Every structure is written in structure tokens, then in C-alpha cells.
Amino acid sequence: MSAAVTERRATAPAHSLLSQRRLPRWAPAGIAVAAIVLAVVIGLAAGLTSHVQWGLIALALFVAGTYLVTARVEGRRQARDRVATSAVWACFILAVVPLYSLVQTTISKGVKVLDGYFLGHSMAGVVTTQPGGGVYHAVIGTLEQVALASVMAVPVGLLTAVYLVEYGRGRLAKWVTFFVDVMTGIPSIVAGLFILAFWIIILGFGYSGFAGSLALAILMMPVIVRSTEEMLKLVPNELREASLALGVPKWRTILKVVLPTSVGGILTGVMLAVARIAGETAPVLLLVFGNQLINNDPFNGAQSSLPYYVYEQYANGNDASFDRAWAAALVLIAFVMILNLVARGIARWKAPKTAGR
Structure with a gap:
């Protein structure tokens, strides 16, 4: 052979x-x-x-x-x-x-101007053509506006997704799905114009960080709904059936079984939504209006934000402003990166433990 x-x-x-x-x-x-x-x-x-x-x-x-x-x-x-x-x-x-x-x-x-002074000071009394000044007031504005938008958008988005996956049947669910799809493609300038017409022109409120957060919440909600809906669909039906077979009410099954199982993906979707609104400029230009001084009250008076600060400094058209704009852009990137790292850590901490872990 x-x-x-x-x-x-x-x-x-x-x-x-x-x-x-x-x-x-x-x-x-x-x-x-x-x-x-x-x-x-x-x-x-x-x-x-x-x-x-x-x-x-x-x-x-x-x-x-x-x-x-x-x-x-x-x-x-x-x-x-x-x-x-x-x-x-x-x-x-x-x-x-x-x-x-x-x-x-x-x-x-x-990194040319990014230091402790830049992070701890505002543009109060600084001539735009000269070096100096900082981004502190813009960081405060971004943190407050994103936080307010998240407080409004995250609960509404999560509950909408839970309704569509767990309870949604019939014509109402189809209409909700349709409007979520439409809102996903809405340009940010349209959301800003809507809040400008409704909040400032019709209701008579002034420019403020809260007005900007309303527009940011509109942009944030469809992203949360879509990402959360997909994560909830990935939860095996066997887990729901096992919980219901033990006599656990459906609301408690959703709260104790479905949501903890998909918490990692839900947090990732929330961070994607936060990352999107953190860099939005159009609603801020229309509603927040910009401010060279520190304004810690988002409900009263104009504020600034990191995207607005970058736009403002770059529009000045001089070398000192260009350096400040690039430094603020770097701060914005670091801000989004830190949020993602925190979300991943929380998702890993809250994820269901398996036999091998």
C-alpha cells in the first residue's frame, strides 16, 4: 500500500x-x-x-x-x-x-493650550485675539445640558422600548414605531427650531441651557428606544416563561429578569445617545445662545457648551482662538471617551453572573 x-x-x-x-x-x-x-x-x-x-x-x-x-x-x-x-x-x-x-x-x-488654567477659567475679560482664557464655563454648560437631556430622555426611551417589546400590539404600537423611525432621521436643526418656536416664541421663555436640553432630549430619545428595543428582543423568551411559570407578575419579570439581562446593551445604547448629543451644535446655537461668563443655572440666562465654544472660537479666525478651539475639541473627545468607559464598567458590573464567572 x-x-x-x-x-x-x-x-x-x-x-x-x-x-x-x-x-x-x-x-x-x-x-x-x-x-x-x-x-x-x-x-x-x-x-x-x-x-x-x-x-x-x-x-x-x-x-x-x-x-x-x-x-x-x-x-x-x-x-x-x-x-x-x-x-x-x-x-x-x-x-x-x-x-x-x-x-x-x-x-x-x-495640547498646545490644554492645561489646568484652560480647564479652570472662562473667557471673562479675555480678548479673543490674545492667548489666555479657558473652557470651564463651556464644560459646566455641557455637563448640565447633557444631564438634563438624559434625565428627560432616558426614562421615556426605556419605557417606550419596554412597551413596544413586551406589551405593544395593534395599531398604537405600529404608530409609535413609525414615529420613532421618523424621529431617528430628524436633523438636529429641526429639533432646535421646534423648541425655539414652542418654548421661546410661543411660551415666552428666554434662552437657557434647559431650552437646549429640550432639543437634545428629542434627538436622544429615538436612539435610546431603538437600541433598548433591540437589546430586549435578544433576551430569550425561556427566561420570561420560567419567571411567569413561577407566578411572578409580568411587570416584576420585566424589572427583575428582562432588564438586568440586557442592562449591558441598554447602557451602551444610552452612551451612544449621549455621545451624539454631546457634540450637537445647531440646537445650542439657536437656544443656548452662548455666554462668555460662568452660568451655573441652566434654567436662567444664556449658557455656553463645548460644541458652541469650538464653533465660537474657530469663527474668530485668529491663531489664539484656533488653539482654544482645538483644545476644547480634545476636551469634548475625552468627555465622550470617559462616559463610554464608565458605561462599560457599569455594564460589566451589572451584567448577570454566569457559571464561569
């Missing part, structure tokens, strides 16, 4: 032996290096000065080279598999590069 197998292998066609080979582990890295070198050569020869163009050429050469080399050594079937994997990595790189560029640019430009 062994001799027959050896003889059959010896007389096998060359392409059969070739298709049984495998590329070494370093082959993808080698193809990538070759693609980068060729991309640089092509870019220099064509007079391309943008490194982004060089990178796109390198990605295309990497995918094409992966297919050609793999098809030659391992066969077309394996080549298609490797090309699919290479395309996934290429798309991942294309998605990460802009994010890295954004963060790197913001950090490099924002």
Missing part, C-alpha cells in the same frame, strides 16, 4: 503537487512590504504627493498580489479565500486611518 501511494505521488501531475503546497506564514507580510514598495515607486513616478494615495495604491497591490501568489501556489479556491480576508483587513485599515488621523490631529493641536 505504501509503495503504491509513493508511486502515485511520484506520477501525479505537477499542478496537483503545486495545489497541495501552502504559503509560509510570513508570506502576507512579505506581500504587504512588496506592495508598499511598489506603491511608493508608482507614486514617485506618477508625481503623487499624498501619502493617502500611496496607501490606496498599496492596498490595491496587496489584494491583487495576494490573489496572484496564492493562486499560483495553493490554487484559485484558496486564493479567493485569502483575497476575501485581505479585503476585510483593507476595509479595516481604511476605517481606522481616518479615525487615527482625526485623533492624532486633535491631540497634536489641542
Whole structure:
């Protein structure tokens, strides 16, 4: 038997032996290096000065080279598999590069004036063309406005999602779903105009941080409803049925079983909603109105916020204001990142314990 197998292998066609080979582990890295070198050569020869163009050429050469080399050594079937994997990595790189560029640019430009003085002082008495001043009043405004919007939007969004998943039947549930879908696509400027017409023009209230938080709450609610609804749908029905079989009321089943099981995803959705409204500028421009001084009362008088501060400083059009705008943008990014880290920690703490944990 062994001799027959050896003889059959010896007389096998060359392409059969070739298709049984495998590329070494370093082959993808080698193809990538070759693609980068060729991309640089092509870019220099064509007079391309943008490194982004060089990178796109390198990605295309990497995918094409992966297919050609793999098809030659391992066969077309394996080549298609490797090309699919290479395309996934290429798309991942294309998605990460802009994010890295954004963060790197913001950090490099924002750290110029970001210090304790900048975080602890307002723009009171500061000439916009001169260095100095800070972002303290804008940080206070953002914290208060986002907190008020969350207090209004989170309970309404959670209860709406619970109704749609656990109780929603018939025409009312369809209409609620329809309006949630419509609100998801509402531009922020429309929400700001609505609150401007209703709260300030019709009811006669003045510009304030609370007026801005009303518009932010409108933008926040559909995101919470949609994310919470999807998380509640992922809870197995067996858990509900087991609780109901023990005689537990449905409201208590939702409170003690369904919500704790999906708390991680719910918090993630809430943080996504907070991240969206934290950077909104249009409602703030219309309703909060901006303020150079510190105003700790969101219900009385104009306030500032981080997005408004960035817009305001960048619109001044001088180097000192540009530095303050980049520093405020960096503070805003750090604010959203801290919120996400806190949410992940709470979600991990509140997540149901399994046997392996």
C-alpha cells in the first residue's frame, strides 16, 4: 500500500503537487512590504504627493498580489479565500486611518493650550485675539445640558422600548414605531427650531441651557428606544416563561429578569445617545445662545457648551482662538471617551453572573 501511494505521488501531475503546497506564514507580510514598495515607486513616478494615495495604491497591490501568489501556489479556491480576508483587513485599515488621523490631529493641536488654567477659567475679560482664557464655563454648560437631556430622555426611551417589546400590539404600537423611525432621521436643526418656536416664541421663555436640553432630549430619545428595543428582543423568551411559570407578575419579570439581562446593551445604547448629543451644535446655537461668563443655572440666562465654544472660537479666525478651539475639541473627545468607559464598567458590573464567572 505504501509503495503504491509513493508511486502515485511520484506520477501525479505537477499542478496537483503545486495545489497541495501552502504559503509560509510570513508570506502576507512579505506581500504587504512588496506592495508598499511598489506603491511608493508608482507614486514617485506618477508625481503623487499624498501619502493617502500611496496607501490606496498599496492596498490595491496587496489584494491583487495576494490573489496572484496564492493562486499560483495553493490554487484559485484558496486564493479567493485569502483575497476575501485581505479585503476585510483593507476595509479595516481604511476605517481606522481616518479615525487615527482625526485623533492624532486633535491631540497634536489641542495640547498646545490644554492645561489646568484652560480647564479652570472662562473667557471673562479675555480678548479673543490674545492667548489666555479657558473652557470651564463651556464644560459646566455641557455637563448640565447633557444631564438634563438624559434625565428627560432616558426614562421615556426605556419605557417606550419596554412597551413596544413586551406589551405593544395593534395599531398604537405600529404608530409609535413609525414615529420613532421618523424621529431617528430628524436633523438636529429641526429639533432646535421646534423648541425655539414652542418654548421661546410661543411660551415666552428666554434662552437657557434647559431650552437646549429640550432639543437634545428629542434627538436622544429615538436612539435610546431603538437600541433598548433591540437589546430586549435578544433576551430569550425561556427566561420570561420560567419567571411567569413561577407566578411572578409580568411587570416584576420585566424589572427583575428582562432588564438586568440586557442592562449591558441598554447602557451602551444610552452612551451612544449621549455621545451624539454631546457634540450637537445647531440646537445650542439657536437656544443656548452662548455666554462668555460662568452660568451655573441652566434654567436662567444664556449658557455656553463645548460644541458652541469650538464653533465660537474657530469663527474668530485668529491663531489664539484656533488653539482654544482645538483644545476644547480634545476636551469634548475625552468627555465622550470617559462616559463610554464608565458605561462599560457599569455594564460589566451589572451584567448577570454566569457559571464561569
